[in-house]
Amino acid sequence: MKKIAILGATGSIGRQALDIIERSPERFCVTALTAHKSSDTLISLAKKFGVKYIGLTGTSGDAEFEKKVPKGVKVGFGIQGLIESCREGDPDVVLIAVVGIAGLPPLIECLDRGTDIALANKEALVCGGHIVKQKQALSRAEIFPVDSELCAVYQCLKGVDTTGLRRVILTASGGPFLRWSKEEIQNATVEQALRHPNWRMGKKITVDCATYMNKGLEIIETKWLFDITPEMIDVVVHRQSIIHSMIEYSDGAVIAQMGPTDMRQPIQYAFGHPERLGSVVGHLDFAALGTLTFEAPDTDKFPCLRHAMDALREGGAIPVIMNAANEAAVELFLEKKISFGDIEKSIAFAMNKFAHLKANTLLDIYNTDTQVKKYVYNNF
Ligand code: NAD
Numbered sequence: 001m002k003k004i005a006i007l008g009a010t011g012s013i014g015r016q017a018l019d020i021i022e023r024s025p026e027r028f029c030v031t032a033l034t035a036h037k038s039s040d041t042l043i044s045l046a047k048k049f050g051v052k053y054i055g056l057t058g059t060s061g062d063a064e065f066e067k068k069v070p071k072g073v074k075v076g077f078g079i080q081g082l083i084e085s086c087r088e089g090d091p092d093v094v095l096i097a098v099v100g101i102a103g104l105p106p107l108i109e110c111l112d113r114g115t116d117i118a119l120a121n122k123e124a125l126v127c128g129g130h131i132v133k134q135k136q137a138l139s140r141a142e143i144f145p146v147d148s149e150l151c152a153v154y155q156c157l158k159g160v161d162t163t164g165l166r167r168v169i170l171t172a173s174g175g176p177f178l179r180w181s182k183e184e185i186q187n188a189t190v191e192q193a194l195r196h197p198n199w200r201m202g203k204k205i206t207v208d209c210a211t212y213m214n215k216g217l218e219i220i221e222t223k224w225l226f227d228i229t230p231e232m233i234d235v236v237v238h239r240q241s242i243i244h245s246m247i248e249y250s251d252g253a254v255i256a257q258m259g260p261t262d263m264r265q266p267i268q269y270a271f272g273h274p275e276r277l278g279s280v281v282g283h284l285d286f287a288a289l290g291t292l293t294f295e296a297p298d299t300d301k302f303p304c305l306r307h308a309m310d311a312l313r314e315g316g317a318i319p320v321i322m323n324a325a326n327e328a329a330v331e332l333f334l335e336k337k338i339s340f341g342d343i344e345k346s347i348a349f350a351m352n353k354f355a356h357l358k359a360n361t362l363l364d365i366y367n368t369d370t371q372v373k374k375y376v377y378n379n380f
């Protein structure tokens with residue numbers, strides 16, 4: 001029986017993870033669950049899965065909440081709720097599916113404890129990749145990427161000789177604005193940005209897909225997860241999201257990982273590893289798929305990808321600054337306080353204005369993140 005903690009249990013990835021667990025009660029059980037604000041959903045999930053620890057990160061529970069907590073269930077608040085979820089009940093795997101830099105502290109905690117991580121959260125590696133690498137070298141914990149592209153690269157690279165590796169090719173769906181003009185994109189509404197052609201996901205990542213920042217975060221994750229130099233990372237737009245990513249060898253041979261467009265496949269792979277479990281997502285019917293298409297990403301129309309490429313090459317605090325500006329700007333966009341085009345503008349501005357900030361230690365990273373976000377909230 002594998003014991004699993006789910007951080008961000010009420011979200012898109014969290015709920016799909018619980019679906020996997022529910023289908024295999026003989027294989028998986030849940031030790032802890034966290035949510036940011038949806039306390040009622042968290043409590044009902046805790047009852048359903050017989051969980052003994054819950055973390056509520058976005059509010060400090062009131063008397064009303066305390067009354068609803070089932071007997072024998074411990075509760076943690078804020079960041080402590082995330083950290084204790086990595087410890088309580090001694091989980092075998094912690095799924096980190098919270099949004100934003102909040103994913104970094106539990107990732108560090110798991111590495112320090114030697115607990116395996118199923119990592120959906122992107123922002124943790126983007127901001128703290130260099131520290132994660134150092135910790136990982138001293139830890140027995142494994143990181144199983146749950147992002148479909150990174151899980152694809154993980155599967156392509158597993159057990160193969162990487163001496164002749166030429167490049168990693170991440171696929172991108174192209175998002176909702178692929179065929180829009182540059183001018184139209186600037187004024188896209190929240191509703192339009194949230195209409196992703198292939199995936200149903202949380203709001204922040206869906207907006208990131210529309211700006212291409214999602215792919216930008218993934219190229220930085222790729223560097224840290226697989227020790228790949230920036231020159232060896234490529235992006236290709238693949239509208240159908242059937243090829244989840246590819247690797248290429250020096251002799252021209254390409255290995256692709258394909259599968260149905262359903263996040264439960266990478267989640268199940270991370271939970272079941274090293275075993276392959278029965279599919280809950282069906283199987284590809286190639287004849288029915290017909291055509292798979294490929295095109296180059298347009299960084300003129302989607303400059304966020306270019307900013308991320310710069311951040312990937314420059315390293316240091318630049319990825320932290322880029323990520324912080326993006327998190328704050330996407331929040332403002334979702335609140336309809338800034339335009340879609342302003343997201344990119346605030347990122348470009350912050351990457352320039354705050355380039356002197358540091359990211360050497362975890363404390364530096366959190367300070368830089370706070371300072372940049374504060375600026376974006378107040379000035380855009
Ligand atoms: P979501 O918005 O649907 O859910 C987020 C979960 O985290 C919720 O349970 C929420 O309560 C909690 N949360 C929100 N803000 C938090 C904070 N500041 N601190 C702690 N908890 C917080 O998001 P999602 O789509 O499930 O994505 C989660 C993470 O996984 C993101 O980093 C995203 O980029 C990554 N990811 C998601 C998908 C997908 O298909 N949804 C695919 C690949 C990667």
Ligand code: MG
Nearest residue numbers: 147148149218
């Ligand atoms: Mg992805």
